[in-house]
Amino acid sequence: MRVSVSTAQDLGMPAIYLHTLAELLHTIGVDERDLILRVGLDPTRLNSTEVRVSQAQASEFVTRAIIESGEPGLGIMLARELKLPLHGALGTAVMSSRTLEEALELMTRYLTLRAPHLKVQKRVSGQNAWYNVTCDIELGPLQGFVLDAVLFGCVTMGAQLTGTLVPGTRVLRRGPEPNHFHRFRNRIGVPVEYGATENALIVPVSQLCLPVRFSDDQLAASSRAQCEEALKQLKEDAGFACRVRRVIETSHPFPPKLARVAATLFVSERTLKRRLQEEEASFQQLVDQVRLERAKELLENTGMNLSQIADALGYADAANFTRAFKRWTGLSPSHFRTRETALRRTA
Structure with a gap:
């Protein structure tokens, strides 16, 4: 007996396919960005062959795309x-x-x-x-x-x-x-x-x-x-922690609330917390993991200032972001950026 998409093991869907579908929707007059945001996805995270989107969000996006485009x-x-x-x-x-x-x-x-x-x-x-x-x-x-x-x-x-x-x-x-x-x-x-x-x-x-x-x-x-x-x-x-992380890293706005992630995965907030504890993880730990990866990426590959990066990562101001980054890495964001720039020049 086959199970439904809501109860099956979620291995995710490559985000690049949703990006390609979004580009296709644009050519036929659908506001693809608005559609992506309404599903709770970050358009900037979809243009990757490696990032995976939760099957629940992928299913919702495709279903809405078919309905709103009127193209079966x-x-x-x-x-x-x-x-x-x-x-x-x-x-x-x-x-x-x-x-x-x-x-x-x-x-x-x-x-x-x-x-x-x-x-x-x-x-x-x-x-x-x-x-x-x-x-x-x-x-x-x-x-x-x-x-x-x-x-x-x-x-x-x-x-x-x-x-x-x-x-x-x-x-x-x-x-x-x-x-x-x-x-x-x-x-x-x-x-x-x-x-x-x-x-x-x-x-x-x-x-x-x-x-x-x-x-x-x-x-x-x-x-x-x-x-x-x-x-x-x-x-x-x-594992369940990987499913939660997958939703976190592709979500808009970022970081997502625990309640919305739980709803995306068809579980209650209490169940989400319990299942993460069973895998020795927590929702905040996963959010911080994604935040750190994004912070490093933005510091290395963009000219965004600290206030802009803090805003992109969901912090109230640059000071809060700087304290968190230093707690994670032992370095200030500015020191990290300077070091990585120097390493690239000598590579």
Whole structure:
């Protein structure tokens, strides 16, 4: 029995996909920034292939995007925007593969890094290889959007890797054809068959040996190692404290109130505190961890003065920020900035 998105283990969703969807919404006349802020997300934190957003917030954003745009085909539209570098280490590994088959095998193994709870199973039947996509949780109205983005995104990926749409490729979809699909059929470029018994990408076995245009054995080895490490880290980050931290580090305004984080994670404030205590953590500790990381980033990479940084981190004034930073690091913010600038010059 599949569980719902609200009760499933939250592995997060790569923030870059929401950023890409937001850019897409802008092109069709939706105020994407307002939408992001209403969901409680920080727009400046989404443009990263490494940052992950809680699944609850990602689900809310996508649901509102579909409703407010009036476009049920957003998943298909997003698939066309998913350039390989957006997929982080997995995108690099796929791009540096030798053949299309190697690329699809990587997608099969590491899809969880980019689309949590989706799994791909490969089988060969006759002259075709079938890549069947399943989901181990109940996504409700998001199911169609996610499968559109993944399956049609694979078609786009094949074209990016080989330089052209892979001949003989087909997409199978369960259920009846949606009323809006006729508007997109010709844009996809490969046959799409609804009413199937599974959601799958079908590729002729004869095409799996197609060479990848960006093949690089050295880069392939290093990026695959990164994928393995990321997969291991993702499994380790499945604890409750990591889920809370994920909400904190992508929230707007920052820092978020405990009550809002608890509501985002579908738990009471009391339960949130108890579960953090069970993992020897506290809400304030997690807020301070994120604050310290952001403070270092702003001191190293921007020209913001201390008052501006204090405001960005949710402090009443620069003095409060300075005291906190010195307590964390033993250095004043100004001393830290001077030291890091000097280190960069001598590096």
